[in-house]
Each structure stands twice: as C-alpha cells, then as structure tokens.
Amino acid sequence: MAVKVKVTGINECINQLNKIVGDVQSRRAVRAIHSVLIIGGGRAATYTPVGDTSNLINSQYREVVFNGSHLIGRVGYTANYAAYVHDPNRPMKFRLARAKKEFLYKGFEDERETIDMVMRKELHI
DSSP states (O other): OOOOOOOOOHHHHHHHHHHHHHHHHHHHHHHHHHHHHHHHHHHHHSEEEEEEEEHHHEEEEEEEEEEEEEEEEEEOOOOHHHHHHTTTTOOOOOTTTOOOOOHHHHHHHHHHHHHHHHHHHHHHH
C-alpha cells in the first residue's frame, strides 16, 4: 500500500543550505585575502626604505573591502610621501642595502609562489 505524504519546508531547507555554504566560502575567501596581505605586506616592509623616524614603514596598513560581489584586499602606506619614494623614476639613495624602489610591488612579486600556495590551501583547491 502506497501512502502519500506531503513534505513542507524543502525550499526553505535548500535556501538555508545555500546560505551556509556561501557563508563558509566567504569566510575562507576573507581568510585567504588576509593571509596574502600579511605575506606580501611583510616582504614589502623589508624592502621599504627606513629614515630617521621610520614614519614610512610604520604607516603601512592592510584592509579588506567588499565591493558588491568583489572582495578587494589592499596594502598601502598612509605617509604622504610614500608614492614619491615608491616611484622608480625618482632617483634616491637609501641607507639600507635591502631598500628598493617599487618596494610594495616587488614585495608581492617576490612572494608570488608562496601567495599561490596559501590561496590553494585556504580555499581548498
């Protein structure tokens, strides 16, 4: 004998499951972006020129911004002369041998393999 049973709440269950999966994926993505910013920003800090007050290196910041469906990670410097020091077209002499022009770009470029590895690990790819 076949018995008919009406099941309610299937659509709500599916919607809740999608919400949970999306939440887990967004947390992983945010964690991955933070990891990348820490790695690249750390290497950039080693290349950053240091003056008498260390103002430039101490002004480094990291932020993660949600822009619609995009997740944007940013590393920068709040010191107003950071762009001038970073510019490769402006000749300068640095006290530290490790200091480089384009320190922010080179910091992330030198850590490219590590960044790729961390992204794969965090996102389980």
